[in-house]
Structures are given as C-alpha cells and as structure tokens.
Amino acid sequence: KAGVTQTPRYLIKTRGQQVTLSCSPISGHRSVSWYQQTPGQGLQFLFEYFSETQRNKGNFPGRFSGRQFSNSRSEMNVSTLELGDSALYLCASSLGLGGYNEQFFGPGTRLTVL
Amino acid sequence: AQSVTQPDIHITVSEGASLELRCNYSYGATPYLFWYVQSPGQGLQLLLKYFSGDTLVQGIKGFEAEFKRSQSSFNLRKPSVHWSDAAEYFCAVGAAQTGANNLFFGTGTRLTVIP
Numbered sequence: 001k002a003g004v005t006q007t008p009r010y011l012i013k014t015r016g017q018q019v020t021l022s023c024s025p026i027s028g029h030r031s032v033s034w035y036q037q038t039p040g041q042g043l044q045f046l047f048e049y050f051s052e053t054q055r056n057k058g059n060f061p062g063r064f065s066g067r068q069f070s071n072s073r074s075e076m077n078v079s080t081l082e083l084g085d086s087a088l089y090l091c092a093s094s095l096g097l098g099g100y101n102e103q104f105f106g107p108g109t110r111l112t113v114l
Numbered sequence: 115a116q117s118v119t120q121p122d123i124h125i126t127v128s129e130g131a132s133l134e135l136r137c138n139y140s141y142g143a144t145p146y147l148f149w150y151v152q153s154p155g156q157g158l159q160l161l162l163k164y165f166s167g168d169t170l171v172q173g174i175k176g177f178e179a180e181f182k183r184s185q186s187s188f189n190l191r192k193p194s195v196h197w198s199d200a201a202e203y204f205c206a207v208g209a210a211q212t213g214a215n216n217l218f219f220g221t222g223t224r225l226t227v228i229p
Contacts, residue, residue: 004157033215043204043219056216090157094215099146099208100165101215105157 002026004093004106012112018079021109025072025093031055032074033103034066037088046089049074050097078111086113116141116207120220127195128228135190135223137205146208147188148217149179153201161203164188175199200227 005024013019025032033056034046045058049068066076072093078085088108094101117140127133139145146165150158162173169181179190188205202224206217 031215033217035217042221043206043217045216045218048215058216092158092215097215099215099217102160102163103215103217105150105159107155107157 004091004104006089006091006106006109008109009107010110010112012114013081014114015081015083017081018077019081019111020075020077021089021091021111023074023076023091023093023106025074025091026104029093029095029104030072031094031097031101032068032072033092033094034074034076035090035092036060037090037108038084038086043090046076055097081113083113085111087111116145116209116218118205118207118218118220120203120205120223122223123221124224124226126226126228129197130194133190133192133195133199133225135203135205135225137188137190137220138186139188139205139207140186141207144183147179147181148206148208149173149177149188149190150204150206150219151175151201152204152222158204161190195225195227197227197229200225 007022031050033048037043048056052068063079068074090108091106092103094103119138148163149161164181202222204222205220
C-alpha cells in the first residue's frame with residue numbers, strides 16, 4: 001500500500017505570493033492533518049479534515065487555509081506569504097477521527113520564502 | 115492544555131550503548147502518548163504508542179517506552195543503539211477525546227551515534 005504522498009517536495013516563493021500544497025493520503029484513510037515544522041517553533045498543528053470538513057484547527061492566522069476533496073486528498077493554501085512561513089509542511093493521514101488512530105506522515109513539502 | 119517537554123536537545127551515545135530519551139507531558143486526563151522518529155529529509159515514523167493498559171510498551175526497531183503517571187513521563191529506551199538510529203526523536207501527546215487527531219509535539223531530541 002502506497003504511503004502518504006506530498007507534492008511538490010520543494011518550493012521557493014517570494015513574499016506576498018500565495019502557495020498551494022497537496023497531500024494524497026493512504027488509500028482508505030479519511031482523515032488528513034497538516035503540521036508546520038520550523039527550527040524555532042518545532043512541530044505545530046495546522047488543521048485537520050475528515051469527510052471534506054475541517055474538524056479541528058490550530059492557532060494559525062487566516063492566511064492558512066485548507067480543504068479536502070471527496071477522494072480524501074487535501075490541499076493547504078497559504079496566501080500573502082511571509083518570510084516566517086518558510087518551513088517543512090507535513091501531512092498525516094489516518095483511518096478516522098480520535099487520538100487513538102495512528103497517523104502516517106508524508107515526507108513533507110519544504111517551502112522557502114524569499 | 116496539552117504540552118510536551120523534551121529536556122535534552124542533543125544526545126550523543128556510542129554504538130552498542132544503551133539509550134534513554136526523556137519526555138514529560140502535561141495533560142488533564144490520561145493522555146495518548148507517542149514517540150516518532152524523523153530522519154533527515156524524511157517525514158515522521160511512529161515508533162510506539164501508549165493508550166492504556168500495560169505501562170511498558172514495545173515498539174519497532176527494538177525501542178520501548180514506559181508510562182509513569184506519577185512523574186508525567188514517557189521515556190523512550192533502547193538497550194543497544196545502532197548507527198542507523200541516528201535521527202531526531204519526537205515525543206507527542208494526543209487528545210484523548212473522540213474527534214481530535216491533533217498531536218502536540220515536544221521540541222525533539224537529536225541523537226548522534228558514534229562508532
């Protein structure tokens with residue numbers, strides 16, 4: 001069974017631009033979560049989607065948004081990029097909701113904002 | 115609110131030596147606890163998890179962890195470290211409630227293994 005895939009793996013953008021990252025979960029998984037990883041703040045939860053609905057959101061500004069499609073694939077969007085948005089963005093999928101569900105992480109998308 | 119503390123930023127051990135990585139958590143109820151490992155340029159891989167029951171849990175790659183409620187700790191151990199164990203290790207706590215998958219991570223411990 002294929003793992004979680006994220007595209008693109010690397011991105012370079014400039015301040016003020018917007019970016020869309022994509023995540024394909026493991027087949028059969030319906031929950032997708034997004035995390036931001038930076039050297040200063042570590043791993044921080046962005047949001048979680050299940051059945052095309054956002055179920056949970058972390059403490060990030062409204063510039064960060066996401067969505068989930070009927071096939072469980074998810075995208076996250078960051079508008080008006082800032083230098084501080086440079087990070088590794090990780091996507092994780094799980095079978096369902098509930099903290100007891102194991103989350104499987106993708107390799108991440110490395111975003112650099114210049 | 116949940117929080118996780120990993121007091122050791124960087125640990126260096128010799129190959130074949132034993133390893134213990136520390137993790138302390140803060141959570142109002144019985145938490146779901148996890149240890150993940152991240153190799154350079156990779157995502158996170160689950161090593162082991164604790165939900166309830168036996169407080170000593172076994173994971174992959176020869177790792178184990180012990181949940182100690184009285185100390186709010188969930189330390190990761192391995193009796194004999196291999197060079198391939200060099201990576202960054204993250205302890206995480208999950209909300210023990212239905213409908214929330216989000217994890218709260220510690221800041222990580224980077225493990226260096228010397229031959």
